[in-house]
Amino acid sequence: MNEQASTGAARLSRRMARGCEFLGTDVAILGGAMSWVSERNLVAAISNAGGFGVIACGAMTPDLLDAEIAGTKALTDKPFGVNLITMHPDLTALIDVCRKHAVGHVVLAGGLPPAGSIDAIKASGAKLICFAPAMALAKKLMRSGVDALVVEGMEAGGHVGPVSTSVLAQEILPEVAADIPVFVAGGIGRGEAIAGYLDMGAAGVQLGTRFVCATESIAHAHFKKAFIRASAREAVTSVQVDPRLPVIPVRALKNAGTELFTAKQREVAQALDEGKIAMAEAQLQIEHYWAGALRRAVIDGDIEHGSIMAGQSVGMVKKEEPVADIIASLMDEAAAALEKRAM
Ligand SMILES: Cc1cc2nc3c(=O)[nH]c(=O)nc-3n(C[C@H](O)[C@H](O)[C@H](O)COP(=O)(O)O)c2cc1C
Numbered sequence: 121m122n123e124q125a126s127t128g129a130a131r132l133s134r135r136m137a138r139g140c141e142f143l144g145t146d147v148a149i150l151g152g153a154m155s156w157v158s159e160r161n162l163v164a165a166i167s168n169a170g171g172f173g174v175i176a177c178g179a180m181t182p183d184l185l186d187a188e189i190a191g192t193k194a195l196t197d198k199p200f201g202v203n204l205i206t207m208h209p210d211l212t213a214l215i216d217v218c219r220k221h222a223v224g225h226v227v228l229a230g231g232l233p234p235a236g237s238i239d240a241i242k243a244s245g246a247k248l249i250c251f252a253p254a255m256a257l258a259k260k261l262m263r264s265g266v267d268a269l270v271v272e273g274m275e276a277g278g279h280v281g282p283v284s285t286s287v288l289a290q291e292i293l294p295e296v297a298a299d300i301p302v303f304v305a306g307g308i309g310r311g312e313a314i315a316g317y318l319d320m321g322a323a324g325v326q327l328g329t330r331f332v333c334a335t336e337s338i339a340h341a342h343f344k345k346a347f348i349r350a351s352a353r354e355a356v357t358s359v360q361v362d363p364r365l366p367v368i369p370v371r372a373l374k375n376a377g378t379e380l381f382t383a384k385q386r387e388v389a390q391a392l393d394e395g396k397i398a399m400a401e402a403q404l405q406i407e408h409y410w411a412g413a414l415r416r417a418v419i420d421g422d423i424e425h426g427s428i429m430a431g432q433s434v435g436m437v438k439k440e441e442p443v444a445d446i447i448a449s450l451m452d453e454a455a456a457a458l459e460k461r462a463m
Pocket residue numbers: 151152153154155157176178203229230272275276277278279305306307308326327328329330428429430431432433
């Protein structure tokens with residue numbers, strides 16, 4: 121490493137220090153949990169490479185999560201986290217599984233945490249990370265005792281909010297980053313962007329899309345090939361067809377599955393109209409649909425009819441490569457960018 125590069129690396133290491141301390145890692149990069157993709161192999165590979173892997177619990181039962189945590193522990197002795205979804209019917213039992221395994225960090229996704237869940241997670245000894253898609257929510261979560269925030273913009277893959285990462289980062293980081301570690305997510309494909317968010321006060325970043333084509337990722341070869349071929353403009357958000365049925369938009373590569381989702385929404389909206397199901401059940405059916413469609417693409421390799429959830433950074437995914445190489449590239453790019461700063 122030449123002197124210039126080492127100055128950039130030292131700057132990067134200083135800017136990541138807070139995030140690394142919080143996560144217990146060498147690198148303040150979280151591998152965002154991705155249902156079906158973020159299982160033991162990818163999670164352990166990210167943690168072994170110095171980052172922070174997160175198991176996607178998604179629709180797992182407590183028994184499956186128990187086995188997945190044990191399996192991950194068998195592959196790494198480095199810290200990793202577990203992502204739980206707030207609307208999971210067995211949330212309490214899943215928190216108990218995390219407690220049993222002394223999981224160090226729980227990432228709670230899917231809206232405001234239900235009553236008691238924050239206390240239960242903190243009582244388990246885990247640090248709690250929550251998504252803050254708006255300033256008011258960031259402040260509310262901080263008052264509730266959350267330990268860190270993820271600020272994720274609409275460039276991300278999977279379920280997204282309406283605001284871009286760059287705007288959320290500008291709104292939220294200056295206000296709260298001094299008081300709580302904030303990890304920025306959504307649309308990050310290269311290290312220059314990581315350097316930028318660190319300079320704005322982020323403790324670190326979370327990336328999902330960039331890790332899908334890791335050699336260690338179990339995603340089907342067809343799924344990986346679709347990522348490698350795609351450009352940013354192909355990663356589009358789903359459209360809500362019925363105003364009475366609020367669906368959270370999902371960003372994915374456009375395919376026949378996109379049309380199937382439109383048909384599914386019509387079917388659920390009709391059942392709602394006919395009084396056959398209540399709104400909560402309607403929304404649950406939509407979420408189950410996504411989980412099934414994602415499995416079909418990730419595991420079965422049906423990239424025509426399944427859901428190829430992907431963020432806009434998909435255009436920067438060029439090949440299948442080991443996690444360690446992905447993280448090394450991101451860190452080199454970030455260090456080189458910081459090298460150009462005045463100090
Ligand atoms: C295929 C895929 C599946 C995802 N599944 C989940 C999930 O189950 N839970 C969750 O909290 N986030 C999920 N995400 C979001 C990621 O955790 C992460 O925050 C996001 O990918 C970051 O943005 P990026 O894709 O632009 O890097 C998913 C993303 C992708 C691409």
